[in-house]
Amino acid sequence: MTNDHASAAPIVLELHNAVKTFGPVVALADGTIELRKGEIHALVGENGAGKSTLVKILAGVYQPDRGHFTISGADVHFHNVGDSKAAGVSVIYQEPTLFPDLTVAENIFMGRQHLGRMRLISRTTMRQKAAELFEQLGVRIDPERLAEGLSIADQQMIEIAKAISLDASVLVMDEPTAALSGTEVERLFDVARSLRERGAAVLFISHRFDEVFALSDRITVLRDGRYIATHETQAVTVDAIVHEMVGRDIDAMFPKTDAEIGDPVLTVDSLTQKGVFRDISFEVRSGEIVGLAGLVGAGRTEVARAIFGIDSYDSGTVTIEGKALKPGDPMSAIKAGVGFVPEDRRKQGLVMSLGVARNATLTLRHALSRFGLITGATERRAGAIWTDRLHVKTGNLDAAVSTLSGGNQQKVVLAKWLATEPRLLIVDEPTRGIDVATKAEVHRLLSDLASRGIAILMISSELPEVLGMADRVLVMHEGRLTADLPRAEATPQSVMAYATAVSQ
Numbered sequence: 001m002t003n004d005h006a007s008a009a010p011i012v013l014e015l016h017n018a019v020k021t022f023g024p025v026v027a028l029a030d031g032t033i034e035l036r037k038g039e040i041h042a043l044v045g046e047n048g049a050g051k052s053t054l055v056k057i058l059a060g061v062y063q064p065d066r067g068h069f070t071i072s073g074a075d076v077h078f079h080n081v082g083d084s085k086a087a088g089v090s091v092i093y094q095e096p097t098l099f100p101d102l103t104v105a106e107n108i109f110m111g112r113q114h115l116g117r118m119r120l121i122s123r124t125t126m127r128q129k130a131a132e133l134f135e136q137l138g139v140r141i142d143p144e145r146l147a148e149g150l151s152i153a154d155q156q157m158i159e160i161a162k163a164i165s166l167d168a169s170v171l172v173m174d175e176p177t178a179a180l181s182g183t184e185v186e187r188l189f190d191v192a193r194s195l196r197e198r199g200a201a202v203l204f205i206s207h208r209f210d211e212v213f214a215l216s217d218r219i220t221v222l223r224d225g226r227y228i229a230t231h232e233t234q235a236v237t238v239d240a241i242v243h244e245m246v247g248r249d250i251d252a253m254f255p256k257t258d259a260e261i262g263d264p265v266l267t268v269d270s271l272t273q274k275g276v277f278r279d280i281s282f283e284v285r286s287g288e289i290v291g292l293a294g295l296v297g298a299g300r301t302e303v304a305r306a307i308f309g310i311d312s313y314d315s316g317t318v319t320i321e322g323k324a325l326k327p328g329d330p331m332s333a334i335k336a337g338v339g340f341v342p343e344d345r346r347k348q349g350l351v352m353s354l355g356v357a358r359n360a361t362l363t364l365r366h367a368l369s370r371f372g373l374i375t376g377a378t379e380r381r382a383g384a385i386w387t388d389r390l391h392v393k394t395g396n397l398d399a400a401v402s403t404l405s406g407g408n409q410q411k412v413v414l415a416k417w418l419a420t421e422p423r424l425l426i427v428d429e430p431t432r433g434i435d436v437a438t439k440a441e442v443h444r445l446l447s448d449l450a451s452r453g454i455a456i457l458m459i460s461s462e463l464p465e466v467l468g469m470a471d472r473v474l475v476m477h478e479g480r481l482t483a484d485l486p487r488a489e490a491t492p493q494s495v496m497a498y499a500t501a502v503s504q
Contacts, residue, residue: 009036011073012201013058013089013170018067020053025395027053031067032227033220035170035201040192042212042233043205045222045245046435048393048405051205054222055174058203059091060084071170090168092176096155100148105130107147108162133161138187152344153180153296160188164195171195172203175433177211180296189215207435208462209238221245246437254468255444257451261471262286264321265455266338266424268307271316276302277479280316284424284455289446291470291490292459294499298476300459301343304426307457308340309333320424334363339417341410343428343459349413350401357383357397360415386415390445407438414445425449428459443469463492477501 011034018031028050035041045051056062057069060078069076071087078084084091098107105126130143139157141150147158156176163171173192177185192202192215206212212219213233221228221244228244264283271280277299284290292300305311307318312328319325326332333340342348350359360383365374380397387397390411394404401412410430417425430446431439446469450456460466466473473490475483475498483498 009038011035012037012071014068014070015054015057016068018054018057018064018069020057020062020064026225028057028064029225030227031057031064031222031225033203034230035203037169037201038196038199039217040196040202040204040215042216042219043203043222044207044212044219044241046407046437048224048407049222049245049435050225051222052174052405053225055091055093055172055203055205058084058089058170058172060089085166085168088169089172090163090166090170091172091174092156092159092163093174096152096159098147098150098155098158101146103144103146104141104150104158105143107158108133108143108165112165129165130161133165136164137161137191139184151296153184156180157184160191164191168200170201170203172205174205175207176204177206177208182295184296185211207433207439209241209436212241213238223247242436245435254465255440255447256289256469257447259287259447259450259471260453261288262453266307266457267317267319267322268303269317269319271303271306271313271318273302273306273311273313277306277476280481282474282481282484284457286423286453286455287450288471289450289456289458289469291466291473292457292476293463293466293473293495294476296461297478298499299479300476301428303476304340304428304457304459307333308338308426310340334420337421337423339363339420339422339425341413341417341425341427341430343432345406345409345413349416350409352402353400355396355398356387356392356394356401356404356412359383359401359412360387361419363416363420382419383415386419387412390415390418391441407434407441410434410438410442414442418449422454424455424457426457426459429461430458431460431462431465439465463495466490466495467492475499 013035015031015033018028020028031050031054033054043051053062057064060081060083076087108130109126127143134141137157137160141154141157160176177188180188195202204216216233218230219233219236219241220230221241223245262285265286266284269281272278280303294300306313309325309328309330309332317324320336320338323336325336346352357380361379364382383397392408392411401409431442446456458469467490471487473485473495474481475495477499482501485494
């Protein structure tokens, strides 16, 4: 690989021609990356391109079957995660991995607890150190609170603080911004840039091209488990990167087609949950995609959970085609024809240890059973219907859904709800953490569902997604609806003005 980086800085980490197989499956055929001191290096590729496998090799989770791996010029062979950390590599994974029953400070310093007098753990010191880390990040999180119940954004910030506390020479960030607001992303970028200035090598993995091009110095592309190319960021275009990632051009990221918009399917009237959101009223009609926009913490997810019945509310009504739903009763919503694809697919949308077919048919258990029993063959036949339609890439419907890529996991969640033939589909961050090609597939699916008369309420933190897919855009700010914009009036400027209450 060539490097025209202006400083020609020393190479901190090299992985060349790494191969990793799992039985007959080749997860990585040519894993190659080169990180230099004081650079931010982006790694891009579709889900299934080998990014996660490469990252786990760097982290010591996997050991490559073949390949050449060096840190600061010395050959390394990581046998476990401890070896990787000892060599100065710190990895922030896409999905937070906190201990819910421990405090924030205890999570940050797990395995590295500070000791005080008589070599007892000093919780005071850990709290102070954690507070300093959060001050550096510019976020407000109480080091003494339990991790349980924290938002994904806060959990991610804790993982970042943990990595920074290790003072690593190589920092790997795997989709760290997927659940962060614009302000939080900018703070993260400031931290990443400061790490670069201090000489750290930062490997940044993201499906968001605006982030990749705003932050990185170089970009490496993987496709189908193989190294494709490395580019200076300033010398390449988004179109060129996309073409290398997918092996073809994507003409339309947002294949929105016109659909016949009919009568109201969902009607929300004066919905209020004290301290969370208030006086929320809107409609979603058949064939209509309504985007729910706003900054993280605006109350969008909370409104969706209340509509579906996961959370109760204090006043207001939710009706489906004129029939009132019982508050706090998801079964009432499901029976009325409502499907809900949650924000956190791993914790709320799937049972990770169960097979693909079983996950895809969880909403059909009663319909598939005979005398209270369901055969594996029945489960697989039913699961194959929608997993085939959604092109879920798996060689075995009995394989644990945890073995699938993020994009394919999201398709399984969609399959589970589409199998119920919903009248209303609520999708919360439908493309979070999935690659550009799979995003286009999900967008095409949503557009196709709308053309069939399904009403869709779509929550997304990605403004281009909202503007590209929605017939109308509802905007929330601090628990209130601040705008209901038709597609023609929804612009980045107008949505952000209402999301930040600038226009109020």
